[in-house]
Amino acid sequence: xxxxxxxxxxxxxxxxxxxxxxxxxxxxxxxxxxxxxxxxxxxxxxxxxxxxxxxxxxxxxxxxxxxxxxxxxxxxxxxxxxxxxxxxxxxxxxxxxxxxxxxxxxxxxxxxxxxxxxxxxxxxxxxxxxxxxxxxxxxxxxxxxxxxxxxxxxxxxxxxxxxxxxxxxxxxxxxxxxxxxxxxxxxxxxxxxxxxxxxxxxxxxxxxxxxxxxxxxxxxxxxxxxxxxxxxxxxxxxxxxxxxxxxxxxxxxxxxxxxxxxxxxxxxxxxxxxxxxxxxxxxxxxxxxxxxxxxxxxxxxxxxxxxxxxxxxxxxxxxxxxxxxxxxxxxxxxxxxxxxxxxxxxxxxxxxxxxxxxxxxxxxxxxxxxxxxxxxxxxxxxxxxxxxxxxxxxxxxxxxxxxx
Amino acid sequence: xxxxxxxxxxxxxxxxxxxxxxxxxxxxxxxxxxxxxxxxxxxxxxxxxxxxxxxxxxxxxxxxxxxxxxxxxxxxxxxxxxxxxxxxxxxxxxxxxxxxxxxxxxxxxxxxxxxxxxxxxxxxxxxxxxxxxxxxxxxxxxxxxxxxxxxxxxxxxxxxxxxxxxxxxxxxxxxxxxxxxxxxxxxxxxxxxxxxxxxxxxxxxxxxxxxxxxxxxxxxxxxxxxxxxxxxxxxxxxxxxxxxxxxxxxxxxxxxxxxxxxxxxxxxxxxxxxxxxxxxxxxxxxxxxxxxxxxxxxxxxxxxxxxxxxxxxxxxxxxxxxxxxxxxxxxxxxxxxxxxxxxxxxxxxxxxxxxxxxxxxxxxxxxxxxxxxxxxxxxxxxxxxxxxxxxxxxxxxxxxxxxxxxxxxxxxxxxxxxxxxxxxx
Numbered sequence: 016x017x018x019x020x021x022x023x024x025x026x027x028x029x030x031x032x033x034x035x036x037x038x039x040x041x042x043x044x045x046x047x048x049x050x051x052x053x054x055x056x057x058x059x060x061x062x063x064x065x066x067x068x069x070x071x072x073x074x075x076x077x078x079x080x081x082x083x084x085x086x087x088x089x090x091x092x093x094x095x096x097x098x099x100x101x102x103x104x105x106x107x108x109x110x111x112x113x114x115x116x117x118x119x120x121x122x123x124x125x126x127x128x129x130x131x132x133x134x135x136x137x138x139x140x141x142x143x144x145x146x147x148x149x150x151x152x153x154x155x156x157x158x159x160x161x162x163x164x165x166x167x168x169x170x171x172x173x174x175x176x177x178x179x180x181x182x183x184x185x186x187x188x189x190x191x192x193x194x195x196x197x198x199x200x201x202x203x204x205x206x207x208x209x210x211x212x213x214x215x216x217x218x219x220x221x222x223x224x225x226x227x228x229x230x231x232x233x234x235x236x237x238x239x240x241x242x243x244x245x246x247x248x249x250x251x252x253x254x255x256x257x258x259x260x261x262x263x264x265x266x267x268x269x270x271x272x273x274x275x276x277x278x279x280x281x282x283x284x285x286x287x288x289x290x291x292x293x294x295x296x297x298x299x300x301x302x303x304x305x306x307x308x309x310x311x312x313x314x315x316x317x318x319x320x321x322x323x324x325x326x327x328x329x330x331x332x333x334x335x336x337x338x339x340x341x342x343x344x345x346x347x348x349x350x351x352x353x354x355x356x357x358x359x360x361x362x363x364x365x366x367x368x369x370x371x372x373x374x375x376x377x378x379x380x381x382x383x384x385x386x387x388x389x390x391x392x393x394x395x396x397x398x399x400x401x402x403x404x405x406x407x408x409x410x411x412x413x414x415x416x417x418x419x
Numbered sequence: 420x421x422x423x424x425x426x427x428x429x430x431x432x433x434x435x436x437x438x439x440x441x442x443x444x445x446x447x448x449x450x451x452x453x454x455x456x457x458x459x460x461x462x463x464x465x466x467x468x469x470x471x472x473x474x475x476x477x478x479x480x481x482x483x484x485x486x487x488x489x490x491x492x493x494x495x496x497x498x499x500x501x502x503x504x505x506x507x508x509x510x511x512x513x514x515x516x517x518x519x520x521x522x523x524x525x526x527x528x529x530x531x532x533x534x535x536x537x538x539x540x541x542x543x544x545x546x547x548x549x550x551x552x553x554x555x556x557x558x559x560x561x562x563x564x565x566x567x568x569x570x571x572x573x574x575x576x577x578x579x580x581x582x583x584x585x586x587x588x589x590x591x592x593x594x595x596x597x598x599x600x601x602x603x604x605x606x607x608x609x610x611x612x613x614x615x616x617x618x619x620x621x622x623x624x625x626x627x628x629x630x631x632x633x634x635x636x637x638x639x640x641x642x643x644x645x646x647x648x649x650x651x652x653x654x655x656x657x658x659x660x661x662x663x664x665x666x667x668x669x670x671x672x673x674x675x676x677x678x679x680x681x682x683x684x685x686x687x688x689x690x691x692x693x694x695x696x697x698x699x700x701x702x703x704x705x706x707x708x709x710x711x712x713x714x715x716x717x718x719x720x721x722x723x724x725x726x727x728x729x730x731x732x733x734x735x736x737x738x739x740x741x742x743x744x745x746x747x748x749x750x751x752x753x754x755x756x757x758x759x760x761x762x763x764x765x766x767x768x769x770x771x772x773x774x775x776x777x778x779x780x781x782x783x784x785x786x787x788x789x790x791x792x793x794x795x796x797x798x799x800x801x802x803x804x805x806x807x808x809x810x811x812x813x814x815x816x817x818x819x820x821x822x823x824x825x826x827x828x829x830x831x832x833x834x835x836x837x838x839x840x841x842x843x844x
Contacts, residue, residue: 033656050433067672095681139722140722140723140769140771140773142771143723143770143771144769144771145770147770148767148768148769148770149767149769150722150723150771150775151722151769151771151775151776152720152722152723154810155544155776157542159544159546165544165546165547166442170805173543179774192609226821251788279616280459283628284628284630284631285628285630286630287630287633287634302839306489331716331717332452332474332475332545334546336547339630340630340633343630343633343634343636343637344637347637348634348638348640348641348741349607352607352608352609352617353607356607356609365425389624389626389627390624390626390630391619391622391624391626391627391635392624393618394619395617395619395620395622396616397615398612398615399612399613399616400617402612404618405609405612405613408613409609409613409616409617409620411632412620412638413620414620414624414627414631414632414634414638415631415633417630417631417634418628418631418634
């Protein structure tokens with residue numbers, strides 16, 4: 016477990032080393048209103064977006080220690096920021112790097128970085144918010160979604176937090192947030208019952224120190240890795256203790272993965288695989304490489320994820336992606352089928368092929384990491400056990416493989 | 420708190436956690452609808468309600484615009500429309516210039532504008548306020564949607580409420596019955612022996628966890644939908660997914676062009692909302708026994724650069740809704756379409772040429788049975804509650820009117836008590 020959490024040894028992760036962040040090139044800029052120039056800039060940005068998404072999928076597929084990328088994807092859903100509004104693949108990549116670097120440390124440090132993250136500043140309109148007309152978007156979601164959870168702050172807190180966050184503007188020439196003291200409201204504010212001349216730094220410190228924030232972070236992680244709903248009280252106690260006053264995210268993750276409730280029967284099969292988990296998991300187990308350049312495999316992969324409803328860097332809203340039953344529509348069943356048909360055509364399924372026909376159903380479970388087939392699925396797969404590709408295809412669309 | 424947190428989380432996720440759907444109960448596929456259309460078709464004259472949810476908090480003041488009010492012009496120096504720009508409605512109000520089709524409905528007395536709709540102690544959270552609108556319960560968190568309770572009370576038939584877009588919104592979740600969430604798009608199934616194996620895969624198994632059971636249901640639905648539904652929706656579906664290859668089961672209902680592409684019907688817009696309404700129109704024409712449809716359009720959270728974004732979205736809405744109503748107005752079933760959002764926006768613009776979360780907003784109601792005109796009082800722009808509009812009309816009055824006049828049902832059974840009816844239908 017500790018090895019899993021710490022990642023590979025001093026030599027680093029060879030899969031990560033083989034998939035360095037891509038050079039996206041400069042942000043395309045269209046000067047003036049010339050339609051042709053704007054179109055060209057949009058096309059250039061679209062190519063950079065494709066490269067960015069394909070790079071991350073490739074990295075998720077090739078890393079030796081997948082936990083770091085899983086954790087980064089979790090934080091991407093928590094601090095959900097979408098390229099569809101940001102319109103800068105460069106800033107989205109920078110945010111992604113920050114989430115990867117800080118996602119296993121002190122949640123407070125991560126929160127500071129996100130409040131000053133350029134992509135976030137564009138996404139939630141913190142850039143350009145002034146004391147004369149504060150923009151509430153970041154202040155509200157910072158409390159509601161990112162740190163405290165609803166019910167743990169008032170409407171007045173939102174307005175006061177917005178004042179604390181004024182004064183920042185993104186400089187588009189170098190992609191940095193610049194603080195202008197003249198645009199900042201330096202007066203006294205009262206937030207969650209505390210009064211001070213809060214600015215962005217002291218506001219974040221105040222929020223991440225609230226007991227409600229600790230519960231919120233634990234719950235968000237539990238809901239994505241274990242089960243929906245409230246965290247059982249005994250597990251919550253253990254997880255809060257691990258998180259501790261230092262808000263240690265690695266200790267929290269470790270405690271969660273080792274928790275008896277997490278490892279017990281009530282949580283098994285409680286989550287539906289998110290589309291990215293589903294697709295990347297299949298690629299890893301079937302030894303399929305993502306083509307990051309323009310080509311059929313990249314197009315097919317992105318079409319599958321779009322049909323399933325989850326494209327990295329494009330969460331639907333600031334609340335992040337859906338969970339649970341939302342992924343189990345008839346439309347998604349069709350998309351899984353189309354993806355599986357494509358995946359098995361290029362997959363390495365020797366572990367199934369080389370097994371005797373009667374042992375292939377079990378070999379497919381081992382290949383895909385499924386604990387056990389139900390008698391129903393076993394009967395279904397046995398019908399095609401003399402055709403290993405069809406067998407793996409159907410295993411990929413089985414109810415067992417769709418869930419965690 | 421826990422309950423709110425969970426409910427908010429589920430709503431944010433687009434998932435109905437409470438009620439029948441999470442219990443793994445009633446996720447209904449096309450095949451059930453097809454069967455319904457054959458065995459118990461929608462009787463002529465039965466009215467149909469279409470509820471259009473605008474996600475993100477649509478700016479009501481730039482939708483039904485008090486352009487002649489100097490307080491409006493003063494509060495929004497970069498965002499205001501001039502009186503000459505808006506589509507005049509009288510009373511000093513005008514529609515956003517993107518709403519040309521709706522303005523034509525207004526001229527034909529087929530558009531009602533219910534002004535100042537909201538509820539006491541408004542929430543400024545997207546997720547909580549949308550929950551309140553969908554459950555019709557501002558005071559106490561409810562696990563059921565207002566139309567879900569109508570389903571519960573009227574025979575527990577999930578076929579009678581359908582959501583387009585694949586994910587069921589909370590408003591259609593009852594305690595014992597949930598409406599149906601229907602997918603859109605062309606079908607591609609396995610063939611031969613694999614099809615038989617896939618059929619087995621979708622069977623119920625007592626060994627399934629509840630999520631696995633739902634996954635099996637989705638597989639099963641997919642199979643039987645394409646097999647049994649026939650050509651009823653193929654015309655509509657082809658236009659839903661222009662980037663996909665045509666359905667192998669394409670029916671004569673779709674109009675092939677010389678190039679082999681399926682023709683876009685003239686009424687179909689290019690957006691997702693138009694696609695959803697296209698399927699609704701096909702369902703109504705096919706006499707599916709559904710009385711309520713839920714459709715949606717998102718992207719209205721305009722904290723910055725609001726004007727261009729909102730105009731584009733309202734333009735999509737306008738094209739989709741007016742095209743849809745033109746298509747269904749000749750049918751035997753009266754259709755009423757109601758448009759709402761979780762809140763309006765702050766009167767004062769912020770520093771980014773946008774607006775922050777506000778309170779009351781207009782509800783638009785359109786259709787042939789609708790009595791066009793204004794309902795409810797326009798909120799004052801100077802008598803504000805911490806910078807926000809004070810509501811004049813309780814949203815439950817709108818729901819009561821729709822329940823009573825469109826669905827012919829006692830509103831108090833759904834809303835807990837009586838609310839004054841409005842005369843818009």
